[in-house]
Amino acid sequence: MIFSGKIISIPKIDGNLLSFELETYDETVVVYHKIKSAVEKEQLNNLSIHLSCVLKGKLEEPQTKTHFYGMDYREYLRNNNIYWILKTVEFGVDHCEKTKNPSVHEQIDTWRSKKIKALENHFSANTAGLMNALLFGYRDGIEAETLQYYQGLGLTHLLAVSGFNVGIVTYILYLILVRLGVIKEIAYILIILFLPIYIVLTGAESSIIRAGMMGMIVLLIMMFKGKLHPVTLLSFVCIGMLSYDPSFAFDLGFQLSFLMTFVLITSIYVLENASSIGLLIMTSSICSLFSFPIILYHFFEFSLLSIPFNVLYIPFVSLVLFPISFVILLLSLFVPEAILTVKELIESLFNFSVLFMEKAQFLKMTVVLGRPTDWIYALYFCAIFYFMYRWEVTKQIHILIVMPFLLVCFIHWGLPYVNPKATVSFINVGQGDSILVELPYRKAVYLIDTGGSFSFGQEDWEKREEEYDVTKEVVYPFLKAKGIRRLDGLIITHGDLDHAGGGEFLLDHIKVENVSLPHKRKGNDLETFIETAAAKNNIDVVKLAKGMQWESAHSLFLVLHPGSKESTSNNNSIVLWLKVYDQTFLLTGDIEAEAETAIINSFPKIKSDVLKVGHHGSVTSSTPSFLNSVSPRYGIISAGENNMYGHPAPEVLKRLRGRGIIIYRTDEHGDISFVVDKKGLKVKTAQ
Structure with a gap:
């Protein structure tokens, strides 16, 4: 299909992917375009906001929530009145042209986009990214690691243009106008007229809209010498914004902005006699305290360094980095050549601010509590x-x-330590495996496989700023959301990348009591690498073999495989049979027909309520004799959506359905959890 519309967001190029929002005649869509060459990427750098474009592509519905604790991308887009993703078939710069008769809003947006690019051209990506965040509310240019530092220390609010910025800009503008001889009332009117422009210039996020609207109303009240209680003013602005767009209520920035403002307004009686330093400490503490449950809900942890770093960084960012960024912006407008003389000093200052936070990460003062229940x-x-x-x-x-x-x-x-229920979760890691076992009363927690992201050979221009790591982005947050601070065991069924690729990351980021690997004469390269990483972290390594078992809290683990015979990596997978209360699970790694035959020969009476279908539902696994022997009620298939291997195979699905086995698939159901107690088991899925 052919689509025409106007680009309404700053086009973002990350490696070989271009993305932007396109406003068509009746709705807005998100466009994704895969760049085919370095030359094309260079050309697409000339794209800018508010160009009118024609492109060929197909519409897709945004992905629904596939993780219990992840973001619902479809819901997020719907809250922004976007219902479709447009994936291009044909697109280029020559398909776009400047918009005729642009509106004032579009002209301001275009100017903002040009200044953002100008700073990116003058400074390194991270320095320009931080400047653009402080000046224009544009954070896409900040390096991912730097954002993580700010988030980990509870400082992300400093990267959002807020009421403080509005206050500084309003005050400076007022001083300039008064010095120029403008009478006070006219100065108020000029500032009121400027604030909507400033809102657009800074990205029109909910926090800046709130601050800008409150500023305009306060100035109007001052002009007419009226009075209005600050809480009443805040309430009017809140009702006004929600009346205009109810989806603001789902925006984290909106929630935190109004909550923090309300809290500070109503805390005036405990703040009124404080000294400057005392005021800074108390306001930081109060804001940290009230945002605590919200931060836990979204990020599952908090940093004990949050308050001291807020006390340090609020004045540093507000009184040093923001004014310097503003001066640099003025220089870029009027004396761009002067930037070269101060560039090195500016880079050093911004780099130092990031380096200081980086060093603080090693203090390990983050406490994981998990997502709170209602x-x-x-x-x-x-x-x-x-x-x-x-x-x-x-x-x-x-x-x-x-x-x-x-x-x-x-x-x-x-x-978790008083919960008598056990949970076995099959985490949706795409084309891979990762299974979390939480025993009753959290007597022990085991992670069986880590998932792993495939890396295909790419040229430098194709590489993304941060390559997607499913262990980092999915498995680790899943553990934190559950409030899991340590693993009693990390069991690697075998050394394939899609099962063990995140092993080193987890060993570096969470306490692990021991690592289990399959017993064989020689491990493959990834297994050897994980064993070395475990030794570096002083973690015991256990080699599991057929017949080994252990018990814990109404639970029994029995290793069914591998035996003494050496075979392929898949057929050397660790196979675990788990019994919790009266419910049983058979976790099979990537075993194929050869290993399945060995298991039913050695354990002919083994049965299981839940079977993790071998090798992602490959046709080489789940033989009729194996399914007949195990006779499960549920079959779990962990596979990536539209994966290149065609997993699960239609023949395997037919075998499972023919035996009345209830099938759950991570590519269709997302995360899958079995909650087990003395009465039986219940299934929950993310979709």
Whole structure:
């Protein structure tokens, strides 16, 4: 199909992928274009916002939520009134032209885009990215690692243009106008007229819209010498924004912006007599406290360094980095050649700010609590409001008013250890395997395989800023969301990349008691690499072989394979039979017909309620004799959506259905969890 429309977001090129939002005559779509050559990439660098383009492609629905704790991309786009993704078949710069008679809004947007690119041309990617975040609210240019540093230390709010920026810009503009002899009332009017322009210049995110609207209303009230309580003003702005676009309510920036502003306004009585340093410490502490449950819900952890780093970085960013960025912007407008004389100093300053945060990561002061349940979430806010109320009444902080909050933290931390239920989760890692076993009362936690991302040979121009790592992006957040801080065992069924590719990452990022590998004379390169990484971290390595077993908390693990016979990597996979209460699971790695025959010969009476179908549903596995012997009720297939191998094979699906086995697939159901107790088991899926 052929589509025509106008580009309404700054085109982003990451490796061999171009993306932007396109406004057609009746709706907005997200466009993805795969770049075919370095020459084409160079040409596409000339794309800019508000060009009118014609392109050929096909529409696809955005992917729904495939992980229990991941983002629902379809819901995210729908909240922004976007319902389709357009994947191009044919597109190029020559398919675009400048928009005729652009509106004022479009002209401001275009100017913003040019200035963002100008800073990117003058400075390194990270320095320009931080400047553009502070000046224009554009964060796409910041390196992924730097964003993680800010997030890990609770500083991401400093990269969002907010009320502080509006206050500084308004104050500077007022001083300039007064110095020029403009009377106060006219100065107010000029600032009110400028603020909508500033909102557009800074990306029109919910936090800046809130700050800009409040600034305009305050100036109007001052002009007419009226009075309005700040909470009433905040409420009017909130209602106004939600009336205009109800989807603002689902935006994390909107939630945090209004909550923090409300909290600071209503905390005036505990802040009014504080010194400058005391005020900074108290406001940082209050904001950190109130954002605590929200941060936990989205990121599952918090940093003990958050408050001290906020105390350090709020003045540093606000009074040093932001003004310097503003001066650099002015230089780029009026004396661009002067930038060369200060470039090295500016780069050093911004790099130092990032380096300091990087070094702080090694302090390991992040506490993982997991995503709070609804009632824990409510208890956090009750405890926080109680703390603030008692602080305001007594004008002092003592242990009794802090105890309810600490108690909720303890309950949140300890809940898994009083839960009699076990959970076996098949994590959706695409074309790979990763299975999390949590025993009753969290007596032990085992991760069986890590998933892994395939890396195909690419030229330098094709490589993304940060290559997708399924272990880092899916498995590790899954563990953190569950509040898992250590693994009693990391079991690698065999050394294929899609099963063991994330082994080193996990060993470096989470405490592991021991690593288990298949018992054989010589491991492959990846198994040897994981064994070396375990030794580096002083972690014991256990070689599992047929007949080995261990028990824990109403649970029994029995190793069915490998035996003494050497075979292919797939047929040397560790096969585990797990019994929890009266429910059984057979976890088969990538075994094929040869290993299946060996298992039913050695364990002819082995049965299982749940079978992890071997080798992602390959036709070489799940033989009729094996399925007849195991006779499972459920069959779990871990495979990537539209994978190149054609997994699962139609013949295997036919065999499973023919025996009345209920099939769950990660490519269709996303994450799959079996919750086990004395009464039986229940299945939950992400989709």
